[in-house]
Amino acid sequence: MMNYKVSEEMSVMEKLGILTDAAKYDVACTSSGVDRKGSGSGMGNTVAGGICHSFSADGRCISLLKILFTNECIYDCKYCINRKSNDVVRTSFTPDEVCELTMGFYKRNYIEGLFLSSGILYNPDFTMELIYQTLYKLRREHRFQGYIHVKAIPGADPFLIQKTGLLADRMSVNLELPTAEGLSRLAPNKHRKNILAPMRQIQNGIKSSKNEIVLYKNAPRFVPAGQSTQLIVGATPENDYQLMTVAENLYEKFELKRVFYSAFVNVNEDKELPALPGGPPLLREHRLYQADWLLRFYGFKAGELLSEARPNFNILLDPKADWALRHLEMFPVEVNRADYQLLLRIPGIGVKSAQRIVMARRSSFLSFPDLKKIGVVLKRALYFITCNGKMMYNTKIEEDYITRNLLTVKEKLPFDKDGITYKQLSLFDDVGFTMQPNIIDTHKAVLGQM
Amino acid sequence: MEEKYLICEDSLEGIFTGIYKAYSLKEDHSRLHIQIGEEENLRLFAEYIPIVPDAGTAVRVSRTIQRELGEETYISICRALASMDKQKGEAVYKTVVCGLQMQNGRQVMGNLTNPYVHKVFELNRGTNNEVLHLMGFLRFQELENGILFSKIGPKNNILTFLAPHFADRLSLLNFVIYDDIRGIFVVHPASKDWYLVTNAEIDSEMMENYSREELEYQELFTYFCHKIAIKERKNLNLQRSMLPLRFQEYMVEFRK
Numbered sequence: 273m274m275n276y277k278v279s280e281e282m283s284v285m286e287k288l289g290i291l292t293d294a295a296k297y298d299v300a301c302t303s304s305g306v307d308r309k310g311s312g313s314g315m316g317n318t319v320a321g322g323i324c325h326s327f328s329a330d331g332r333c334i335s336l337l338k339i340l341f342t343n344e345c346i347y348d349c350k351y352c353i354n355r356k357s358n359d360v361v362r363t364s365f366t367p368d369e370v371c372e373l374t375m376g377f378y379k380r381n382y383i384e385g386l387f388l389s390s391g392i393l394y395n396p397d398f399t400m401e402l403i404y405q406t407l408y409k410l411r412r413e414h415r416f417q418g419y420i421h422v423k424a425i426p427g428a429d430p431f432l433i434q435k436t437g438l439l440a441d442r443m444s445v446n447l448e449l450p451t452a453e454g455l456s457r458l459a460p461n462k463h464r465k466n467i468l469a470p471m472r473q474i475q476n477g478i479k480s481s482k483n484e485i486v487l488y489k490n491a492p493r494f495v496p497a498g499q500s501t502q503l504i505v506g507a508t509p510e511n512d513y514q515l516m517t518v519a520e521n522l523y524e525k526f527e528l529k530r531v532f533y534s535a536f537v538n539v540n541e542d543k544e545l546p547a548l549p550g551g552p553p554l555l556r557e558h559r560l561y562q563a564d565w566l567l568r569f570y571g572f573k574a575g576e577l578l579s580e581a582r583p584n585f586n587i588l589l590d591p592k593a594d595w596a597l598r599h600l601e602m603f604p605v606e607v608n609r610a611d612y613q614l615l616l617r618i619p620g621i622g623v624k625s626a627q628r629i630v631m632a633r634r635s636s637f638l639s640f641p642d643l644k645k646i647g648v649v650l651k652r653a654l655y656f657i658t659c660n661g662k663m664m665y666n667t668k669i670e671e672d673y674i675t676r677n678l679l680t681v682k683e684k685l686p687f688d689k690d691g692i693t694y695k696q697l698s699l700f701d702d703v704g705f706t707m708q709p710n711i712i713d714t715h716k717a718v719l720g721q722m
Numbered sequence: 723m724e725e726k727y728l729i730c731e732d733s734l735e736g737i738f739t740g741i742y743k744a745y746s747l748k749e750d751h752s753r754l755h756i757q758i759g760e761e762e763n764l765r766l767f768a769e770y771i772p773i774v775p776d777a778g779t780a781v782r783v784s785r786t787i788q789r790e791l792g793e794e795t796y797i798s799i800c801r802a803l804a805s806m807d808k809q810k811g812e813a814v815y816k817t818v819v820c821g822l823q824m825q826n827g828r829q830v831m832g833n834l835t836n837p838y839v840h841k842v843f844e845l846n847r848g849t850n851n852e853v854l855h856l857m858g859f860l861r862f863q864e865l866e867n868g869i870l871f872s873k874i875g876p877k878n879n880i881l882t883f884l885a886p887h888f889a890d891r892l893s894l895l896n897f898v899i900y901d902d903i904r905g906i907f908v909v910h911p912a913s914k915d916w917y918l919v920t921n922a923e924i925d926s927e928m929m930e931n932y933s934r935e936e937l938e939y940q941e942l943f944t945y946f947c948h949k950i951a952i953k954e955r956k957n958l959n960l961q962r963s964m965l966p967l968r969f970q971e972y973m974v975e976f977r978k
Contacts, residue, residue: 288942292949310890317891323858326975328951331960338950373942376935379870379892380862382943537954552954631832642835686960
């Protein structure tokens with residue numbers, strides 16, 4: 273193996289600072305997707321729902337030790353803080369340092385596992401090999417059985433990716449920019465083909481691993497928690513419809529577990545990049561997560577939410593309420609009879625409350641107070657439902673009327689006050705609204721971005 | 723006819739014994755109530771019956787619940803009884819009554835229109851949420867003797883629900899989790915089963931003798947938490963709503 277330069281003089285503390293700082297813009301760091309009991313011969317287990325261990329000052333969940341192996345990089349992607357042309361302090365961990373940090377943090381219950389990404393040191397193969405060695409040490413020498421999320425480096429030897437995938441729980445390749453044009457403009461060294469190739473490889477690896485496990489129970493599992501990717505929102509001019517279509521394709525054609533959206537933070541002030549005087553486009557990111565949830569859990573299609581003619585999400589209303597208002601012919605829905613799929617389409621009813629409704633109405637007819645107990649947000653649902661044939665109040669089923677009323681219910685957004693407001697709304701100041709709309713699943717969406 | 727209040731001890735055993743007693747009275751369930759601890763506001767025309775917890779009786783009740791209402795309901799009931807809520811005994815009792823009257827008692831927890839079932843449902847959720855929170859927010863500190871020690875201050879009595887998770891995760895390590903509110907703790911000796919200790923003093927001096935590396939790791943993690951935040955997205959309200967202050971008090975990265 274080639275030698276690589278390690279800044280000997282730097283302490284682990286300094287390295288941790290630099291390599292955490294460099295990794296923080298990657299949002300894909302949940303610890304979910306796989307349930308694995310401890311074997312009794314090592315340390316660790318995993319929980320399918322994932323576990324948040326702390327929350328940082330930006331309100332994002334800290335679940336994994338999210339670090340770069342190195343912030344050296346041969347590429348010069350315009351949006352990236354670690355690009356070659358930036359004058360930043362460069363450093364690298366050694367595999368042993370990563371292992372010791374992970375074990376020390378894990379046994380104190382600081383983290384759920386490791387999230388290891390990396391800049392490209394020398395070439396993709398060299399970098400992937402280092403990542404593989406780190407994982408190998410962690411799994412085999414330290415007998416670590418907690419969660420590992422690792423990046424597949426585009427352009428690396430498929431054999432290395434395969435070996436690494438057998439040690440990791442989740443793998444991801446970041447698409448970063450939704451279109452090939454965006455990518456070639458901002459990341460001249462990356463090619464869409466090179467990103468999609470490992471994605472396809474991981475997809476196929478997961479599939480064949482599942483088949484093998486049917487045959488041989490103890491066959492090693494390849495990326496059991498599935499693969500994910502990240503899209504940067506707002507660095508290039510793509511609209512929400514393009515983003516959602518890409519996400520839908522990734523879910524359907526590449527069977528991704530998650531697509532993460534990262535509001536673009538302008539760290540480089542490059543002339544190719546948009547100036548964002550209002551800060552990162554958080555509201556847009558939030559709407560994308562809401563829509564992403566609708567795709568994955570509510571049976572919606574991207575084409576139902578947006579179209580070429582309406583390519584962007586409504587700023588005032590969440591995507592589900594927005595959809596319902598455009599389909600008033602389907603409402604009101606009788607809660608005591610509607611099937612589960614239809615219940616899911618009602619604003620104010622989420623996955624859990626829909627399940628509870630289905631369960632509770634077996635034993636008795638549901639009234640409005642019952643729905644409230646079950647967790648339905650009546651303030652929002654009341655325009656769209658009947659209980660035993662009656663609506664809650666005498667309301668009109670009329671788009672303008674309902675929109676007006678929904679807008680008076682304050683939307684719980686994960687951000688406002690505290691420095692971050694709807695600055696991106698300044699274009700629409702003449703609308704003169706003061707109330708924010710409401711949404712379902714805020715918390716899920718909040719958790720979703722982590 | 724006058725109402726009867728069965729005064730039970732605040733424990734699984736106490737309340738299950740109370741439920742057994744209530745059934746053995748063979749009276750209308752709507753006139754019978756389970757109350758936890760001392761009677762507070764004595765009512766006129768009400769009879770108060772103190773219940774002495776009995777392990778054998780409690781086991782019979784727990785078996786009946788598991789058999790008739792299913793394992794899942796039973797766990798919900800146990801979690802509800804770990805809650806700090808004082809109405810839990812009555813809610814569980816009436817939920818059991820409701821379930822045993824249903825054709826399929828296993829569906830009792832779906833019957834959310836029944837106020838008692840709804841109460842048990844909420845208590846169960848509250849306890850469960852706290853367990854899930856602490857699975858993440860609990861912090862171990864390594865002591866000089868190598869034992870991992872953790873102090874928590876949960877609202878509900880969740881130690882026994884929390885212990886299996888850590889026993890599985892850190893099966894080769896010695897650890898102790900101390901419930902600061904109730905003065906009870908869980909002990910897990912390496913590679914052995916964990917057990918609960920009540921009525922014992924904790925050696926607070928030993929608990930502050932950290933290992934050589936401990937403070938260094940605390941510093942590393944605090945620094946990590948600081949570095950991972952994106953300043954353009956700073957949002958302390960969100961942080962506080964996701965991680966309430968009552969947990970932060972016990973977490974090393976929030977120590978000043």
